Amino acid sequence: MINCTFADLPSLATYLRTVLDGADTDSGKRFVLLYAYNGVGKTQLSMAFKDLGRQDEARDTLYFNAYTEDLFSWDNDLDNDHDRKLVLNARSRFFDGLDEMDMDNRIRPLLSRYADFDFQIDTEGWVVRFYCRDNPDRPIKISRGEETMFIWCFFLAIMQMAMDGAAVYQWVKYIVIDDPISSLDEHNAITVGNHLAKFLARKDHVIKTGISTHHPLFFNVLWNELRVIDRRKFSPHYLSRSRKTGNYYLSYTGDTPFFHHLALLEDVCRAKESGELYTHHFNALRSLLEKSSIFHGYEKFSVCITKQEAHDPDETLYVRLVQIMNHGNYSFYDPVEMLPENKEYFEKVLSDFLNFYPFNPALLANESKQEENP
Incomplete structure (x- = not known):
């Protein structure tokens, strides 16, 4: 693969x-x-x-990522609590077409499908002010989600100009x-x-x-x-x-x-085979169990934790462990290796799951082979 x-x-x-x-x-x-x-x-x-x-x-390259969003920052007018505005970074070439391309009217039809507020771009002050449609005189601060949608539509308008061959974006x-x-x-x-x-x-x-x-x-x-x-x-x-x-x-x-669940499966199996099991792998394991249980029409992921007997006392232990390890403060960016006993629990739950719900072994075989021969 x-x-x-x-x-x-x-x-x-x-x-x-x-x-x-x-x-x-x-x-x-x-x-x-x-x-x-x-x-x-x-x-x-x-x-x-x-x-x-x-x-x-x-x-x-014209790009949109987290750095693009950083080109926009809020001035909340803390002194007067009135003139709230989104400040544009005038040093970025991202805004090359701001003065001459009527950006308001390019962005507005794109944004209208996602939001019901209005806005006005001040090309001299390099700021954007937002308004409720029924009160265009008082600038408002929009939510983080609305701000993200506005920035995305701003980017779409620039992308459209680049595709149109606008002189200021012919470098794209x-x-x-x-x-x-x-x-x-x-x-x-x-x-x-x-x-x-x-x-x-x-x-x-x-x-x-x-x-x-x-x-x-x-x-x-x-x-x-x-x-x-x-x-x-x-x-x-x-x-x-x-x-x-x-x-x-x-x-x-x-x-x-x-298919997202196959990527999850490859990820947790690769971690298991390498022995590099971190606490955040329980998040991936739970997500895999949840997706499989939903596919089979069940509400709880616990049905995918195999019972060895009719009243298997370990079933509750495994379910609780998966739940607890998902609610702790376990960061992907600062990984903490699992304790040996938790590794054993993780490996058992995963192995039992694969035995009971067999996936195509070729998926995992290809991954293991590539790891051995990079």
């Missing part, structure tokens, strides 16, 4: 540029789509991709998008994915696009949409990283859509 191994993010970014460019115009891809868990390095990968195209003042050769909306519910994951796909369906430009996300539904929406747009020019992948070697693995998802 794993196709390529990379020692670091710059080498992975170089490879992705090669995939998009190809040996010639005909062989290059239009779209690269990556799924990866938070913490793997998606955001830094987008920056590595951007940096490869940076030479002195020249640029070639690539568009790189990392997790456009970090916490989408299912409805918005579908809406944002479909909306983005409509932009990407345009064929009147030569800009290439790379997208990464940790959101499984958003990935699947784009997988289906981009495949319809241009199946031959579409390259979807699953990105993972080995804690043992630090290597990055890129797995081509082929002609079948990505």
Whole structure:
């Protein structure tokens, strides 16, 4: 299942540029789509991709990631508690078209499908003020989620101008998008994915696009949409990283859509085989059990913890342990190795689950083989 191994993010970014460019115009891809868990390095990968195209003042990549959101900051008018506004970073080339491109009217129709507030961009003061539609005289502070949607639509408007060939964005050769909306519910994951796909369906430009996300539904929406747009020019992948070697693995998802539970299964099995079990792996294990129990029509994941006897006293122990280890403060970014006895419990629950609900062993065999021969 794993196709390529990379020692670091710059080498992975170089490879992705090669995939998009190809040996010639005909062989290059239009779209690269990556799924990866938070913490793997998606955001830094987008920056590595951007940096490869940076030479002195020249640029070639328009990007959206966490750094893009940092170009917007709030001035809450603490002295007067009245003139609340979102400040734009005037030093960024992201805002090159602000003065001459009528950004308000470009953003407004994009934002209207997600929000019901209005806004006004002050191009001289480099700020944005927001208003309730029924009270346009008093600036308001919008919620964090609304702010994120506004910034996303701001980016879409700029992306649209780049595709239109606007002079101020003619430097754009690539568009790189990392997790456009970090916490989408299912409805918005579908809406944002479909909306983005409509932009990407345009064929009147030569800009290439790379997208990464940790959101499984958003990935699947784009997988289906981009495949319809241009199946031959579409390259979807699953990105993972080995804690043992630090290597990055890129797995081509082929002609079948990505299934989140299979990625979870590979992750926990790889951790078990390597012996590098951390407390956060209980989160992945519980998620795997929950998805499997829902598939079989049950409300509780405990049905996937195998009973050895009719009244198995260990069943309650295993269920409680999985619950407790999920509610502790166990960070993916500051991993704590499991205690030996917890490793035993983890391995038993996983082994019993795989014995009772057999998955295709080829999935795990390919992963193990790649780990042994990177």
